[in-house]
Amino acid sequence: xxxxxxxxxxxVGGTFSxxxxxxxxxxxxxxxxxxxxxxxxxxxxxxxxxxxxWMSAASFISMAGLIAFLGYGGSVFxxxxxxxxxxxxxxxxxxxxxxxxxxxxEFIGDRFYSKTARIVAVVCLIIASLTYIIGxxxxxxxxxxxxxxxxxxxxxYIGMAVVFVYATLGGMKGITYTQIAQYCxxxxxxxxxxVFISLHLTxxxxxxLGLGSTLADGSGVYLLDKLDTxxxxxxxxxxxxSTLGDVEMFAxxxxxxxxxxxxxxxxxxxxxxxxVKAARQSAGYALVFIALLYTxxxxxxxxxxxxxxxxxxxxxxxxxxxxxxxQWFKEWEKTGLLAFEDKNGDGKVQYNADPTTNEMVKVDRxxxxxxNPAIANLPNWVIALVAAGGLAAALSTAAGLLLAIxxxxxxxLMKGVLIPDxxxxxxxxxxxxxxxxxxxxxxxxGLNPPGFAAGTVALAFGLAASSIFxxxxxxxxxxxxxxxxxxxxxxxxxxxxxxxxxQHKGIMFIPGTAFLGDMEPNWFMxxxxxAFGSVGAFVNFAVAFIVLKLTGPAPxxxxxxxxxxxxxxxxxxxxHDH
Amino acid sequence: xxxxxxxxxxNLRLIFICLAIWFVVSFGFGLLLxxxxxxxxxxxxxxxxxxxxQGSIYTFVGLIFWYGKKMNxxxxxxxxxxx
Numbered sequence: 001x002x003x004x005x006x007x008x009x010x011x012v013g014g015t016f017s018x019x020x021x022x023x024x025x026x027x028x029x030x031x032x033x034x035x036x037x038x039x040x041x042x043x044x045x046x047x048x049x050x051x052x053x054w055m056s057a058a059s060f061i062s063m064a065g066l067i068a069f070l071g072y073g074g075s076v077f078x079x080x081x082x083x084x085x086x087x088x089x090x091x092x093x094x095x096x097x098x099x100x101x102x103x104x105x106e107f108i109g110d111r112f113y114s115k116t117a118r119i120v121a122v123v124c125l126i127i128a129s130l131t132y133i134i135g136x137x138x139x140x141x142x143x144x145x146x147x148x149x150x151x152x153x154x155x156x157y158i159g160m161a162v163v164f165v166y167a168t169l170g171g172m173k174g175i176t177y178t179q180i181a182q183y184c185x186x187x188x189x190x191x192x193x194x195v196f197i198s199l200h201l202t203x204x205x206x207x208x209l210g211l212g213s214t215l216a217d218g219s220g221v222y223l224l225d226k227l228d229t230x231x232x233x234x235x236x237x238x239x240x241x242s243t244l245g246d247v248e249m250f251a252x253x254x255x256x257x258x259x260x261x262x263x264x265x266x267x268x269x270x271x272x273x274x275x276v277k278a279a280r281q282s283a284g285y286a287l288v289f290i291a292l293l294y295t296x297x298x299x300x301x302x303x304x305x306x307x308x309x310x311x312x313x314x315x316x317x318x319x320x321x322x323x324x325x326x327q328w329f330k331e332w333e334k335t336g337l338l339a340f341e342d343k344n345g346d347g348k349v350q351y352n353a354d355p356t357t358n359e360m361v362k363v364d365r366x367x368x369x370x371x372n373p374a375i376a377n378l379p380n381w382v383i384a385l386v387a388a389g390g391l392a393a394a395l396s397t398a399a400g401l402l403l404a405i406x407x408x409x410x411x412x413l414m415k416g417v418l419i420p421d422x423x424x425x426x427x428x429x430x431x432x433x434x435x436x437x438x439x440x441x442x443x444x445x446g447l448n449p450p451g452f453a454a455g456t457v458a459l460a461f462g463l464a465a466s467s468i469f470x471x472x473x474x475x476x477x478x479x480x481x482x483x484x485x486x487x488x489x490x491x492x493x494x495x496x497x498x499x500x501x502x503q504h505k506g507i508m509f510i511p512g513t514a515f516l517g518d519m520e521p522n523w524f525m526x527x528x529x530x531a532f533g534s535v536g537a538f539v540n541f542a543v544a545f546i547v548l549k550l551t552g553p554a555p556x557x558x559x560x561x562x563x564x565x566x567x568x569x570x571x572x573x574x575x576h577d578h
Numbered sequence: 579x580x581x582x583x584x585x586x587x588x589n590l591r592l593i594f595i596c597l598a599i600w601f602v603v604s605f606g607f608g609l610l611l612x613x614x615x616x617x618x619x620x621x622x623x624x625x626x627x628x629x630x631x632q633g634s635i636y637t638f639v640g641l642i643f644w645y646g647k648k649m650n651x652x653x654x655x656x657x658x659x660x661x
Binding site (some may be wrong): 015067072074075078079083085086088090091094098209210211212213214222223224225240241246249250252254275276277280281283284287288291292295298563566567568569570 | 582585586589593596597600604605608609610612616620621622623624627628630631632634635636638639641642643645646649650653656657658659660
């Protein structure tokens with residue numbers, strides 16, 4: 001184990017030094033550099049940075065594990081978290097880049113000629129982003145405590161310090177270049193174990209093809225067919241057909257897609273490129289870089305599940321002796337994320353879907369990616385790389401979210417609403433102070449994760465899907481959409497979604513205050529609270545158009561503004577001249 | 579002004595085509611039609627399953643680049659390119 005710790009310190013220490021070097025090299029000198037990297041990032045660089053910004057600890061650590069246990073049902077995450085980029089590239093990014101401002105609330109405030117609209121957008125942004133940060137900070141703490149055997153708290157302080165240095169120093173410019181490095185680290189760390197495992201199981205080094213290949217054991221049986229047989233014999237749902245329910249999968253996928261397109265920390269990355277053309281292109285590159293991980297994830301999930309089943313029951317009826325369990329089994333038992341209980345007292349491990357005879361009483365989904373290299377007997381340097389990759393994913397997303405929060409407060413609330421005549425120099429100082437405070441709040445929430453942390457992830461996507469996405473769409477595609485109509489729509493969409501989440505999960509997630517139980521029979525058309533953002537978005541659109549009919553269209557200078565940002569050519573100032 | 583109008587109309591038509599394909603490969607092939615498509619095999623993959631976990635993502639990437647290219651042509655045609 002000492003060799004592993006040495007390699008892990010080298011991988012983590014090496015990557016962290018790289019991030020510090022980049023931060024010092026790319027420090028920001030103006031508000032334009034701090035908020036939008038001076039508008040000088042190329043589409044390829046921006047695509048890579050968006051990839052790291054978007055792919056969080058959840059994508060890196062949790063997603064393949066979710067797919068491993070949900071099978072076909074896990075497709076909602078794959079389609080939902082990639083399909084949103086089509087909406088971004090076609091319907092939002094080019095026009096928002098043309099308008100040429102720094103933040104999403106600023107765009108909403110300008111388009112709907114209303115400070116109220118801008119403040120509503122700031123509130124949505126802060127709630128959605130803070131929710132995400134809690135998850136990233138927890139990911140940093142877990143990665144440090146599992147791989148470097150330092151305390152969870154200590155790991156979190158180290159993570160906070162690293163983010164603090166490069167985010168406050170470099171702003172968007174420093175974050176962009178660090179994210180490019182972090183993308184390279186995380187994609188390498190994700191792909192290498194997948195290639196080894198695919199090669200080992202199927203003889204094909206490309207995981208996307210390996211998943212559709214026959215097993216390398218000479219049986220000529222396809223991997224997915226074998227997996228289907230193995231899991232269904234043990235009473236689990238068949239891997240390739242297990243569904244979450246038709247309406248639920250439809251609504252869930254749609255919610256994740258429009259939630260993705262409405263997340264401010266992703267949208268604001270499109271303000272960093274020099275032109276409208278570059279904004280369209282960088283969405284394409286971003287999805288290429290994201291797809292590299294998202295098309296490997298289903299292979300990682302299925303192969304991890306296969307290896308797990310195979311370790312416990314290599315041949316039907318010949319189960320693993322508990323006394324002879326492999327080293328990784330013991331390591332994860334220590335963390336409590338894997339637990340065995342010898343119910344029939346035969347000293348062997350039985351793993352099946354029947355709760356009365358199943359002896360694997362706990363198999364945490366999150367361990368699948370982290371334990372995968374060990375389950376597949378890969379060398380220690382691969383495991384060290386996975387640790388560095390998980391940290392890169394968590395830190396890059398945390399930095400992007402912190403920037404979204406601090407710019408919303410310093411640029412939209414302070415400069416935009418409270419102190420309009422603030423100088424650029426004091427705004428830059430203010431944004432650094434706000435960034436410092438945000439790091440502290442994020443660290444505090446990571447140390448004391450509120451009991452409702454898991455539940456609020458649904459709320460973050462629901463908020464973006466039901467409030468920000470419809471407002472942006474209507475602002476761009478309807479010339480006449482007025483401030484009254486848009487604000488009513490946002491409040492209605494937000495209200496319906498929050499009410500639905502609260503009635504099933506408890507008011508502010510306080511246990512016991514849910515007035516309708518969190519059970520399927522109580523769900524509206526079988527849609528879970530996680531998937532309700534799509535319904536909220538529909539309500540938003542409907543209310544906005546009814547109010548528009550009743551109160552009349554936007555003034556003509558706003559309609560001219562819309563005409564202007566619909567064409568790339570024209571007079572609105574670019575972000576770097578702002 | 580009229581030029582801007584027809585530029586926007588052509589843009590809307592492109593967006594509509596792309597979103598139709600976007601909908602068909604994900605919600606269509608990946609979700610609604612998954613059962614009949616699963617009768618067809620693509621190597622070890624059932625086709626519906628493949629669209630849900632692989633094919634839709636590849637199509638999304640292709641769509642964004644195709645739209646970007648078409649829009650560059652359109653910008654040239656109407657002479658509305660930016661810097």
